[in-house]
Amino acid sequence: MLKWVRRLLVTLIAIVAIIVAIPLAGLGYGYLTTAPVAVSPSAPADDGAAQIAARLAAEIDGYKRPEESTFLTYPEWAIVYAAREYAGLVENASPRTFPYWAYIGRFWQDYALMIRATADYGFNFQNHLMLMVIGISHTIEHAVQWSYENTIGWLTEFAAVFETVPEDSYQAAVASEYAAFLDQVPWYRFPYAEKRSGLWDTEPASGFAAIRSWERKLGFGLAYSIKQGYADLIKSGLDATSEAALLDIHVWAKGPVAGAIAGEPDTELEQDLGADGAVFVTRRYQVFT
Known part of the structure; x- marks a missing residue:
């Protein structure tokens, strides 16, 4: 019993260490590879405009948000652009060729830039918490997918003689849908469970290419399950700790x-x-x- 408890503690410590190490390494990379940005102060509004703005803010829910939030939502677009570039690539090429690490780095560079840009503002806990969650998730997802596609993915591509199987086409269509979805809606609202069902309903290839088909079903079916569970967890956490995203x-x-x-x-x-x-x-x- 003690042996299992010890293993569990070691596992938990390792998970915590990874979660802490990712933003430390990411922001370290971001700071080292970017330069400070000059932020021009906002022009002061005249009294009449200021009064109207104050009235609108009081009357219309969601009319105004903290100024630093505008800066701190910028890094989120690195995720959107990554999804868009990925969707464009897998239409005609292997997901193995996507520059996963470059897009990991891009997020942390953008985040480091915006930390510098908001240095004179108050610390916005909700924005930074969301960026940490997004950054850690983005890093783990892309690092795991890079490793997977360049090992197991490459082997099943070889088995299929590097020809596209129906599951590849399905995944490309989902990637395109996901990229368009992110333009307007947070990632954790994407219907991963529905896409998992669609993947399993796809007719597999025949011959040796069936190895690729079943690898895609099993590997990405599991990924969809994990993402759906994680998305549900994020939604529950946000519902309990912050306001809903304003669309x-x-x-x-x-x-x-x-x-x-x-x-x-x-x-x-x-x-x-x-x-x-x-x-x-x-x-x-x-x-x-």
Whole structure:
């Protein structure tokens, strides 16, 4: 019994050590490979504009967020770009050739830059906690996938004579869907369990290529299960400790706002401020940019 307890403790200590080591190494790399960025202070608003902004912030839920949050959401886009590049690559190439380590490094570089940029702001615990969770997850996922694709993945590619099997095509389609999903919605809301079922329903290849098919089903079926469990855990934790992610953005603009937004999907006029412009609401993230 004591032997098993000792093994469990050693395992837990190893897991904690890895979790601590990843951001230390990642941010160390980020600081060493980037230079400080110059941040220009915001221009002060006149009294009238400041009063309107204060009123809108009081009346509209989610109208304003802490300024440092704008900086600290920037590293999250490294995850979006990684997913987009991966989806584009696996349409015509092996996932083995994806530059996993480069995208691990990119996240930590972006995070280091934004830590520097927000040095004069108060410490935003929720933003940093989310970035730590994302960064550690992103690092582990990409490091494991790099190792897997360059060992077991390579062997099953060899068995299939480096030809694409139906499961590869399915995975490429899911990767494309996931990349588009991340443009607007947090990763932990992706339906991994549903995609696992779709993978298992895919008709496997015949002959030696079936080795590749079943390796994809087993390996990525397990990955989907782990991701779904982890996503559920993240959702539960966020529901208990922070507010839900805001998927809409409220914009105060001057000029012919009503005409400018007419016909735009998921966009509507919220308040007409007369000579001071108008407030409209639209989708946040990629749609807004």
